[in-house]
Amino acid sequence: MLRCASLTKTYLSGGRRLTVLKDITFQVEPGAFVAIVGPSGSGKTTLLGLLAGLDRPSAGTVHLDGDELGALDEDRRAQLRGEKIGFVFQSFQLIPTLTARENVQVPLELRGDPAAPRATELLARVGLGDRGHHYPAQLSGGEQQRVALARAFSTRPKVLFADEPTGNLDARTGATIIDLMTELNRDLGTTLVLVTHDLDLAGRARRTIRLADGEIAADTGAGSHPEHGVTLSGAKGA
Numbered sequence: 001m002l003r004c005a006s007l008t009k010t011y012l013s014g015g016r017r018l019t020v021l022k023d024i025t026f027q028v029e030p031g032a033f034v035a036i037v038g039p040s041g042s043g044k045t046t047l048l049g050l051l052a053g054l055d056r057p058s059a060g061t062v063h064l065d066g067d068e069l070g071a072l073d074e075d076r077r078a079q080l081r082g083e084k085i086g087f088v089f090q091s092f093q094l095i096p097t098l099t100a101r102e103n104v105q106v107p108l109e110l111r112g113d114p115a116a117p118r119a120t121e122l123l124a125r126v127g128l129g130d131r132g133h134h135y136p137a138q139l140s141g142g143e144q145q146r147v148a149l150a151r152a153f154s155t156r157p158k159v160l161f162a163d164e165p166t167g168n169l170d171a172r173t174g175a176t177i178i179d180l181m182t183e184l185n186r187d188l189g190t191t192l193v194l195v196t197h198d199l200d201l202a203g204r205a206r207r208t209i210r211l212a213d214g215e216i217a218a219d220t221g222a223g224s225h226p227e228h229g230v231t232l233s234g235a236k237g238a
């Protein structure tokens with residue numbers, strides 16, 4: 001359902017070409033829970049941005065449900081993101097002038113869906129049923145991230161991308177966010193692709209792709225798809 005082939009990203013930086021992703025090829029099955037790990041600067045955020053259609057590759061392709069993202073114009077790509085993709089950021093990225101409920105309603109209203117009942121239901125689902133009228137500044141980091149999760153799931157995306165979703169949270173709060181993501185992955189069948197350098201969090205994923213210097217250094221737990229890389233016997237979900 002999500003597939004990238006020979007994905008390469010080069011930046012021009014101070015007159016020099018910097019290749020930050022080199023020839024990345026893998027695919028993700030529907031309902032998968034994949035962690036992308038690797039040291040800082042190894043290309044994780046760049047890769048996620050390409051997979052989510054937020055950015056365009058220098059070479060190579062990304063296919064989501066049969067559509068090649070790079071072949072679409074920006075409008076069509078934005079439309080596809082609205083229909084199929086959710087995104088959660090390390091820094092929550094809530095709109096500060098909107099309440100929790102209004103933040104969750106934004107993607108629904110953009111689609112012309114009746115937003116309010118679903119936003120209320122989603123906030124209850126992330127344990128914030130009574131906080132819908134609060135502004136982001138009135139919520140803790142963990143609560144803000146739960147609002148961001150409710151927002152990301154509001155349109156029932158096929159794929160949820162998350163970039164260091166627990167990076168700004170203490171270990172315990174981070175664990176509740178991960179529990180919630182795992183639950184939504186299981187209950188709604190949402191495919192999860194998350195970037196983390198939190199090893200606990202990565203351990204919850206059924207598959208781990210390790211980047212080093214813009215290349216895939218290891219790909220474990222992909223189960224019945226050993227062509228995607230090394231499959232460790234005994235790896236979770238293998």
Ligand SMILES: Nc1ncnc2c1ncn2[C@@H]1O[C@H](COP(=O)(O)OP(=O)(O)O)[C@@H](O)[C@H]1O
Pocket residue numbers: 011012013018020038039040041042043044045046047
């Ligand atoms: N817009 C950009 N212009 C130039 N270099 C960039 C840009 N974005 C990222 N990079 C570089 O690409 C490399 C990978 O960055 P990134 O994908 O953010 O890594 P990670 O998320 O694994 O820390 C880093 O060396 C970073 O400095």
Ligand SMILES: [Mg+2]
Pocket residue numbers: 044045046
């Ligand atoms: Mg990053």
